[in-house]
Amino acid sequence: MLNAVSKHTGTSDRPQHTLTGLTISGNLVSITWADGGESAFHGIWLRDNCPTGLHPSTRERQWDWSEFDPAIRPLSGQIDKSGLLELSWPDGHLSRHDGAWLRRHRYDGAGKAERKPQLRIWDAGIAEDLPDCDANAVLTDDQALLDMLIKVRDTGFALVRGMPRRDKACEHVAHRIAFTRETNFGIGFDVISKPDPNNQAYTHDALLGHTDLPNREMPPGVQFLHCLEFQAQGGESTLIDGFHCAEQLRAADPDAFELLTRVPIAHRFHDGEWDVRWRAPAIALDDDGGYHEIRYNPGVGAPFDVRPAEMTGLYRALGLLAARIKDPANVLAFKLRPGDMMVFNNRRVLHGRQAFDPNTGPRRLQGCYVDLDEWHSRIRVLTGENLLD
Template structure:
């Protein structure tokens, strides 16, 4: 149990010494902004407006209360605040910012091919148990890939298992979208051609976080699936080819929606690799098919193309890629902003191939997992 041992007032923060020797610095504006009375008890939204006090607000009086709470009487506004020490410790930004960040991602390469059972989970396990749902979500979040086995093969039947997580994300492709060979296709997915490893919809400002490809029929010759952990490839470049990595992180590429059926022109600039506030990997945007004519500074065009060329070849290197064949009842589930996916060419005269696709935002996967675990 954490308790406050000592408090000292400084120019713009209170220094709190804890019973275990840790020290915290709590800025005065931060403390006033997070007074427990600042939030509505039902909506939990902050109702207090920090803009209504002066930047010079500070504790007129302060002490540790009889129940161990931090008690403050403020210099303005005729207001008193009482802070639970457990809440203060759990939200201490001093301690958080000196704690080493640990990535939740389990990076992988082609060695995963030897044990695909590690990423498989049975459909009914997810449907019938919270433990199964958590296992699926952990695979999706940590490993970036999962193959749900033995799902129904009726059209639209993936909704039931997907809704165990949350709602799907609608796009102009509709939900589900039909991955079949069609005449005069508006997307290369709707052909028999091989698809290079790619991210879906990189020309959106916020591409779908996760994708689910539900295999209904796969009797045609060819059409095998590929996947690569693009975070692992980026990590290799970060550690071994820094100039290439820095170029991919710093220079925006241009992506464009090339769907001729659309009545909207969509394009977006983004680096191939983006990072989080902790320096971890956020997303990877790579799609040869939908990268638009680059418009970066002429002085760096050669460098950008060489970095793109190197990255793209690594993303198709057998060292990093896994290959597998989807069977009817499989749902290939993956982080669309981490894992690139592709397929080999297939022969439509040798049989039929029909997948149904669904998207879901990353917030839904991570948010549901956090809720179930906490």
């Protein structure tokens, strides 16, 4: 797994990072790599990213984007003796770019594809090949921690086995990564059935697949759910890949899919102390049409306030998505054992549980969150990417 990320951290002695030639045409500079590939860069992009302009210590840009003509082009260029791309500019400035840096930041299709993690999209069949991790290794070995971080990044979840059955053990693992995300439910939370619950999780009812806290502008990123006690009958956990369900909908009904990427759905949590609301589409895409996040939690859905012409279509589209979220072919169901911990991307993977009978024994889970910024940052630090410009 480490190899999958270390490809981003190469140095200029790798052949594919070696520059062998360049041509300037209009405001585009095209360079040829030693592996025969070519990449084109806009003059303004190269001038803007000239490393000499960065503060030597903070590595921050020391100008703004009003200073150069967007159509700027270099007067001439060459590959210099040390293999750098050297360009001379109309104002007399000379820029030098390292081949490895250019390779890492090239913005053509190949470059973007190379940087994007390869997601593992799954259905109930993933039960045959679960992304398991060993708790002791995750707690003591950075390589094992990185393996878990990457499993959650790419598959959307990991199952950590053999956790100490101690209070706040999940926060212990979370702190191996970063600080935790606090919400109105606290830093950590106990999932047990309570009298007068303020959240469906604190009952013994079944919970359909949902993402937590879509009523927030930024829902929590990764959720940890650690099983401390489980003797009750029922209560199997469920996980569903929201990206898989969305992809099925995209293939079956592109109009419904498009509606869910555009029309905001209202969610709200309120009790005696809080009233937290946000409106956002159920499916968010990135600029390449890939998946960014899923927000889906009928329990805290607020009355929709969309354009009247889109109301019927929205309900229809949500119904189609809901059917896929409930489809047994898409639902991974399993019983947590004491010492097991589910770790999942709350902005992709929906979670739920089947009803349990609290009279047959205790069921106690403990949870906390770490946001995705910190998750991805930790991966970059463990692979050394953070030290590269």
